[in-house]
Amino acid sequence: xxxxxYLTLTISILISLCSSNLFVCGTEWxxxxxxxxxxxxxxxxxxxxxxxxxxxxxxxxxxxxEPVCECxxxxxxxxxxxxxxxxxxxxxxxxxxxxxxxxxxxxxxSAVLVSGWxxxxxxxxxxxxxxxxxxxxxxxxxxxxxxxVTDGRYIVFGGGSTQLFNAAVYAFSPNNxxxxxxxxxxxxxxxxxxxxxxxxxxxxxxxxxxxxxxTSLWKNNTDNNGTTFIEFVTSPNNPDGKLTKxxxxxxxxxxxxxxxxxxxxxxxxxxxxxxxLTTFTISKLTGHAGTRFGWAIIKDKGVYEKMLTxxxxxxxxxxxxxxxRALKLLNVILEEGDRKEIFQFGYSTMRDRWSRLKQIxxxxxxxxxxxxxxxxxxxxxxxxxPSPAYAWLKCEREEDKNCYEILKAAGINGxxxxxxxxxxxxxxxxxxxxxxxFDILINKFTVLVAKD
Amino acid sequence: xxxxxYLTLTISILISLCSSNLFVCGTEWxxxxxxxxxxxxxxxxxxxxxxxxxxxxxxxxxxxxEPVCECxxxxxxxxxxxxxxxxxxxxxxxxxxxxxxxxxxxxxxSAVLVSGWxxxxxxxxxxxxxxxxxxxxxxxxxxxxxxxVTDGRYIVFGGGSTQLFNAAVYAFSPNNxxxxxxxxxxxxxxxxxxxxxxxxxxxxxxxxxxxxxxTSLWKNNTDNNGTTFIEFVTSPNNPDGKLTKxxxxxxxxxxxxxxxxxxxxxxxxxxxxxxxLTTFTISKLTGHAGTRFGWAIIKDKGVYEKMLTxxxxxxxxxxxxxxxRALKLLNVILEEGDRKEIFQFGYSTMRDRWSRLKQIxxxxxxxxxxxxxxxxxxxxxxxxxPSPAYAWLKCEREEDKNCYEILKAAGINGxxxxxxxxxxxxxxxxxxxxxxxFDILINKFTVLVAKD
Numbered sequence: 046x047x048x049x050x051y052l053t054l055t056i057s058i059l060i061s062l063c064s065s066n067l068f069v070c071g072t073e074w075x076x077x078x079x080x081x082x083x084x085x086x087x088x089x090x091x092x093x094x095x096x097x098x099x100x101x102x103x104x105x106x107x108x109x110x111e112p113v114c115e116c117x118x119x120x121x122x123x124x125x126x127x128x129x130x131x132x133x134x135x136x137x138x139x140x141x142x143x144x145x146x147x148x149x150x151x152x153x154x155s156a157v158l159v160s161g162w163x164x165x166x167x168x169x170x171x172x173x174x175x176x177x178x179x180x181x182x183x184x185x186x187x188x189x190x191x192x193x194v195t196d197g198r199y200i201v202f203g204g205g206s207t208q209l210f211n212a213a214v215y216a217f218s219p220n221n222x223x224x225x226x227x228x229x230x231x232x233x234x235x236x237x238x239x240x241x242x243x244x245x246x247x248x249x250x251x252x253x254x255x256x257x258x259x260t261s262l263w264k265n266n267t268d269n270n271g272t273t274f275i276e277f278v279t280s281p282n283n284p285d286g287k288l289t290k291x292x293x294x295x296x297x298x299x300x301x302x303x304x305x306x307x308x309x310x311x312x313x314x315x316x317x318x319x320x321x322l323t324t325f326t327i328s329k330l331t332g333h334a335g336t337r338f339g340w341a342i343i344k345d346k347g348v349y350e351k352m353l354t355x356x357x358x359x360x361x362x363x364x365x366x367x368x369x370r371a372l373k374l375l376n377v378i379l380e381e382g383d384r385k386e387i388f389q390f391g392y393s394t395m396r397d398r399w400s401r402l403k404q405i406x407x408x409x410x411x412x413x414x415x416x417x418x419x420x421x422x423x424x425x426x427x428x429x430x431p432s433p434a435y436a437w438l439k440c441e442r443e444e445d446k447n448c449y450e451i452l453k454a455a456g457i458n459g460x461x462x463x464x465x466x467x468x469x470x471x472x473x474x475x476x477x478x479x480x481x482x483f484d485i486l487i488n489k490f491t492v493l494v495a496k497d
Numbered sequence: 498x499x500x501x502x503y504l505t506l507t508i509s510i511l512i513s514l515c516s517s518n519l520f521v522c523g524t525e526w527x528x529x530x531x532x533x534x535x536x537x538x539x540x541x542x543x544x545x546x547x548x549x550x551x552x553x554x555x556x557x558x559x560x561x562x563e564p565v566c567e568c569x570x571x572x573x574x575x576x577x578x579x580x581x582x583x584x585x586x587x588x589x590x591x592x593x594x595x596x597x598x599x600x601x602x603x604x605x606x607s608a609v610l611v612s613g614w615x616x617x618x619x620x621x622x623x624x625x626x627x628x629x630x631x632x633x634x635x636x637x638x639x640x641x642x643x644x645x646v647t648d649g650r651y652i653v654f655g656g657g658s659t660q661l662f663n664a665a666v667y668a669f670s671p672n673n674x675x676x677x678x679x680x681x682x683x684x685x686x687x688x689x690x691x692x693x694x695x696x697x698x699x700x701x702x703x704x705x706x707x708x709x710x711x712t713s714l715w716k717n718n719t720d721n722n723g724t725t726f727i728e729f730v731t732s733p734n735n736p737d738g739k740l741t742k743x744x745x746x747x748x749x750x751x752x753x754x755x756x757x758x759x760x761x762x763x764x765x766x767x768x769x770x771x772x773x774l775t776t777f778t779i780s781k782l783t784g785h786a787g788t789r790f791g792w793a794i795i796k797d798k799g800v801y802e803k804m805l806t807x808x809x810x811x812x813x814x815x816x817x818x819x820x821x822r823a824l825k826l827l828n829v830i831l832e833e834g835d836r837k838e839i840f841q842f843g844y845s846t847m848r849d850r851w852s853r854l855k856q857i858x859x860x861x862x863x864x865x866x867x868x869x870x871x872x873x874x875x876x877x878x879x880x881x882x883p884s885p886a887y888a889w890l891k892c893e894r895e896e897d898k899n900c901y902e903i904l905k906a907a908g909i910n911g912x913x914x915x916x917x918x919x920x921x922x923x924x925x926x927x928x929x930x931x932x933x934x935f936d937i938l939i940n941k942f943t944v945l946v947a948k949d
Contacts, residue, residue, distance in 0.1 A: 076528070076535050078542075078604035083531035086610035090530075101616055102609070103628055103821045115622040140618035148613035152530035155613025157554070158538035159822060161600035161829070162607075164553055164787040166592035170567040176555055204656065204812030211811070215700075245810045248667075250704045335616040335817035358697045359663070359811070360656030365787035366818035369555045370611060377613070 079158055086156070088112070097481055098125035117481040133456040134486040135478065139283075139434065142479040143398075144332030147390050148374075154381060157373045164365040174362025175202050182375040183325075183340055189384055191423050192307050193318040193325070198342045199349035201356060202363045206305055206326040206339035208356070210277070211245055213322055213341060216351035217275050217299040218253040230273035231257040235292055237284050237437070237465035239303065242277040259466065260292040267295040279303040281312040284465050284473040285415045286433030288312065305329045310391030311434045313422035321345065329434065329477075331374045331387070338363060338371045388424065395432035398476045398483055402436055405487065409494040413439045436474040448472045455493040457486065531610055538608070540564070549933055550577035569933040585908040586938040587930065591735075591886065594931040595850075596784030599842050600826075606833060609825045616817040626814025627654050634827040635792055641836055643875050644759050645770040645777070650794045651801035653808060654815045658757055658778040658791035660808070662729070663697055665774055665793060668803035669727050669751040670705040682725040683709040687744055689736050689889070689917035691755065694729040711918065712744040719747040731755040733764040736917050736925035737867045738885030740764065757781045762843030763886045765874035773797065781886065781929075783826045783839070790815060790823045840876065847884035850928045850935055854888055857939065861946040865891045888926040900924045907945040909938065 076083065085102065092100040094114035104113045116125035119132035148155050169176055180200045187193040203209035218230040232246045232254050246256040257263070260276060267274050278300050280289045291300045302323040306312060308330055326339035343349045356362060378387050399417075406412050417431035438459070440448035447469045449461040462471030476483065528535065537554065541564050544552040550568035568577035571584035600607050621628055632652045639645040655661035670682040684706050686694045698708040709715070712728060719726050730752050732741045743752045754775040758764060760782055778791035795801045808814060830839050851869075858864050869883035890911070892900035899921045901913040914923030928935060 074536050074539075076532075076539060079535035079539050079608055079610075080528075081605050082608035082610040083528050083535045084526050086612055087526075087528060087531050090612055099614070102611070103616070103630055103817075103824050104622075138619060140620075142617060145614050145617055148617075151613055153533050156531055156534035156610060158531075158534040158608060158610045159554070159818075160538055160542055160608055161603055161826070162551070162597050164555070165594060165597055165600075165784050167590060167786045168592075170556075178555055204816070207810070208812045241810065248807065248810045249701060252702045252704055332617050334619045337812055337814065337816045355700065358659070358693065358700045360660045360789055362789065364656070364789045364816040364819040365555075366611075366822050367816040370818050372555050374613065 082158055090152070093124070095120070095124050095126040097128075117479050119485055120481065131456075132485070133453070133458050134489045135482050136436075136457060136459045136474040136476070136486050139329075139334075139475050139477055141329060141332035141334055141477045142482070143394050143477045144387070144391060145479065147387055148332070151377050151381070154377045155374060157370055159366060159369065163369070167361060174357065175200070176365075176368045176372065179368055179372045179375070182372060182379060185379055186375055187317070187342075189379070190309065190314070190388070191317050192314050193304065193323055193342055195342055198344060199346065201341050201343065201349065201352050202368065203324075203339045203341065203356060204337045204360060204363060205328060205334075206303060206324040206341075207241060207245070207337075208359065209324045209339050209341045209352075210242065210301065210303070211249060212352045212355040212359070213301045213324070213348075214246060214254055214275055215251075215355045216348045217273065217301070217322075218251070219273055228270060228272055230254040230275050231263065232275045232277070233257055233260045233263060233293070234277040234279075234466075235260045235289070237282070237462065237467035237471065238277065239279055239283045240464050240466070243466070264292060267293050267298055271297060274298045276300045277303060279305070281306045281433065284435045284460075284471075285437040286311065286417055286431070286435060287415070288315070306434050308391070309388035309422065309424045310395050311432055313420040313429055314424050315420070316423065318342075322348065327371050327374070331371075331378070333370070333374065336367050336370055338367045385424075392425075392429070392432050395434070395476065396430050399432055399436075400430070401487055402474075402476070402490065405490050405494055406438070409497050411440065411442055411445070411497055412494070413441055434475070434477050436476060438472045438474055440470050440472075446470060452493075456489045457493070534610055542604070545576070547572070547576050547578040549580075569931050571937055572933065583908075584937070585905070585910050586941045587934050588909060588911045588926040588928070588938050591781075591786075591927050591929055593780060593784035593786055593929045594934070595846050595929045596839070596843060597931065599839055600784070603829050603833070606829045607826060609822055611818060611821065615821070619813060626809065627652070628817075628820045628824065631820055631824045631827070634824060634831060637831055638827055639769070639794075641831070642761065642766070642840070643769050644766050645756065645775055645794055647794055650796060651798065653793050653795065653801065653804050654820065655776075655791045655793065655808060656789045656812060656815060657780060657786075658755060658776040658793075659693060659697070659789075660811065661776045661791050661793045661804075662694065662753065662755070663701060664804045664807040664811070665753045665776070665800075666698060666706055666727055667703075667807045668800045669725065669753070669774075670703070671725055680722060680724055682706040682727050683715065684727045684729070685709055685712045685715060685745070686729040686731075686918075687712045687741070689734070689914065689919035689923065690729065691731055691735045692916050692918070695918070715745060719745050719750055723749060726750045728752045729755060731757070733758045733885065736887045736912075736923075737889040738764065738869055738883070738887060739867070740767070758886050760843070761840035761874065761876045762847055763884055765872040765881055766876050767873070768875065770794075774800065779823050779826070783823075783830070785822070785826065788819045788822055790819045844877075844881070844884055847886065847928065848882050851884050851888075852882070853939055854926075854928065854942065857942050857946055858888075858890070861949050863892065863894055863897070863949055864946070865893055886927070886929045888928060890924045890926055892922050892924075898922060904945075908941045909945070 089100045089102050089112050092112050097120040098114040098116035100112040100114050114125045118135040119129050121127045184195040187195050234242045243256050274293050276293050278291045282289050302320040304323050305326050321344045323342045328334040406414050415437040419428050419430050422429045445451050449472050459472040459474045462469045541552045541554050544564050546566035549572040550566040552564040552566050556565045566577045570587040571581050573579045636647040639647050684698045695708050726745050728745050730743045734741050754772040756775050757778050773796045775794045780786040858866050867889040871880050871882050874881045897903050901924050911924040911926045914921045
């Protein structure tokens with residue numbers, strides 16, 4: 046038997062322990078089946094990798110294997126602490142790791158626990174492959190940011206915007222039937238442009254459409270034979286970050302507006318996009334390239350329905366896990382603080398990077414960067430500095446015809462201008478990668494420019 | 498100050514509380530950022546929906562909204578407790594809900610917690626879009642089950658097997674270039690067959706290949722002009738569950754072997770598949786159709802590389818979340834118990850369903866089912882009864898030319914025979930849906946057959 050005085054004391058100790066966070070108390074929620082998954086995820090997240098790498102749940106960690114750090118480029122060792130100064134700067138692909146620190150700061154609100162029986166069927170309860178809740182989140186986000194009109198528009202999801210490009214080309218092309226089309230649609234873009242418009246269109250090699258090169262070849266020639274023209278317009282443009290407009294005009298011209306970078310991180314927003322067909326991707330909004338989640342905003346119901354058919358027969362829609370994750374991430378943006386935090390973070394990071402690079406390049410006569418000026422942004426409600434995703438660097442010396450090779454020799458790996466259907470005097474440098482990658486890039490340029 | 502006697506007592510109370518599970522103790526693992534996600538997932542999972550529906554994390558549950566039950570067909574109400582006996586049986590689509598109870602029983606080991614910064618980049622650490630750890634799991638699984646040879650083979654991932662079909666057609670077709678192919682590959686299948694082979698091939702309408710109908714049209718005619726033939730072979734077959742072989746032969750014939758149903762759930766396994774190109778999907782293995790995850794096992798390196806190019810330009814690979822989930826699910830199969838549990842469960846469920854349906858139909862002269870016999874299975878190491886995924890039902894009366902309409906009038910919704918390029922005297926009935934759907938199907942048939 047416990048005497049009253051002992052009992053009182055013990056209870057008061059327990060209460061103070063409860064509130065001290067040392068214990069989770071009986072009246073609070075207690076996990077049951079979720080504990081293992083939560084523990085596994087936190088154990089992996091707790092591995093520091095010296096701040097120069099990450100351990101992942103699908104690295105070698107399942108069932109008691111030792112978790113393995115995956116190191117940033119130029120770092121190595123079991124804890125990623127060894128830096129190799131001879132290693133080349135990775136400024137090639139557009140992996141948007143610059144947003145990783147934002148999600149680490151929002152660890153609690155951005156985590157999702159997926160049960161073993163989560164959404165096993167093909168469709169949502171309305172019979173579609175598209176989460177209506179996620180559509181609503183996307184519409185709300187565009188409304189808050191002011192970068193796209195969505196009222197009365199249709200929305201479809203794709204495997205990144207990549208899958209949506211060909212879905213849109215298919216939907217805009219005439220004569221989608223079994224016979225050879227006598228007059229396939231002509232698919233075009235203006236250099237410098239994202240290479241996938243060409244490579245993807247050529248890969249599918251359809252009887253209904255054909256890649257026909259640069260818009261300049263067709264500028265005053267779109268009334269021919271009633272041929273349909275499908276123009277890819279990227280704004281801001283990849284690689285050079287400029288706000289662009291369609292070049293072709295006329296009743297037979299359709300445009301696919303790739304707005305992957307039309308977010309406050311990368312560009313001033315002069316007005317909401319209000320086109321027949323616009324694509325976005327979570328990759329350049331939240332930084333989750335690996336999720337492979339994009340969406341298209343479509344005016345015409347017929348085009349929307351053709352895209353749905355395409356997406357069903359290509360992949361039967363998009364992974365439920367990807368849709369669930371996108372929902373959670375957008376929810377963090379929409380529900381936390383003033384709804385501007387990710388955009389403030391994205392913008393200030395990209396502006397600072399651009400400004401550091403520009404300062405170094407400005408000391409050089411050998412290299413130049415694309416010209417971008419401060420401009421009024423309707424989201425921030427003020428004039429803001431440039432903050433492009435990529436530098437479109439030019440080698441100015443007559444003899445430096447292959448700028449990619451010049452940079453490579455100096456330990457800087459970018460993408461050749463010819464990848465973007467432009468001159469090899471240009472190189473695209475990705476500024477949206479990790480801070481480590483950017484710091485190495487800056488160091489290499491500092492050395493290179495000092496040699497001038 | 499606490500006297501020694503108080504302290505000792507308090508510590509002993511704490512120790513007993515610790516081990517009583519009322520408290521999670523300081524020395525044990527304590528969740529930090531994962532708590533919200535775990536709590537949210539468990540709260541949703543705890544909603545019973547009367548056993549006739551489920552609540553999901555991406556239903557209306559985020560941020561304090563009331564979680565909503567999504568009811569099985571014919572059930573309604575906020576807790577799915579209202580049954581409508583006039584409602585038609587859903588035996589149409591192949592949503593594999595029959596495996597849901599298995600995952601509910603393995604809630605702890607099958608849950609995954611995805612952090613906000615999980616795999617944001619495009620590639621894994623080896624630069625590919627394909628998790629090598631998941632490839633290893635898949636190979637191990639095939640080895641244990643004995644349903645496919647994987648030694649020295651290449652593996653690629655697709656958005657379900659659906660995306661892999663066209664990737665394989667592309668890879669097998671000659672002349673993948675920009676000009677019109679004079680001699681496109683002929684894509685064929687043997688009726689009754691899964692409709693997507695035709696509809697997908699026609700949708701892409703490529704210059705490199707063309708859908709050319711039934712194999713019977715080309716049986717002794719594959720040497721013509723060096724034309725490439727691409728034959729889809731489904732074994733066990735969808736819709737009729739029969740183990741099939743390729744019909745066409747010759748040096749110009751390539752086969753795409755769709756082995757979606759080649760698991761102990763659905764068929765005896767006479768020997769491991771050992772073909773040039775075989776596709777599988779997690780949908781019919783674990784029941785996760787919504788994950789959109791499939792894989793192809795490929796002998797030839799050139800074919801593998803063409804498929805990789807296709808998958809990159811189509812969707813830049815498969816969602817990292819889908820790959821992580823697939824890894825976790827396969828891990829449960831591989832690491833728990835005798836590694837036979839899911840197959841025992843799948844087989845006994847499907848065998849019992851087939852046996853119940855067969856018993857009812859056997860009383861009728863109006864309807865018949867496909868003939869399937871017990872056969873030796875190398876996995877179970879014994880003769881086992883049939884357990885097909887679908888019934889391929891025939892209306893036997895001369896006047897019942899449209900079997901789909903006959904069944905529909907009796908409150909049974911299947912798929913028309915003509916969808917499978919066969920006679921409308923046949924209907925495909927899905928037996929892999931929820932227990933509720935199957936029970937309603939049995940009830941409707943009991944009534945229908947009694948009317949004979």
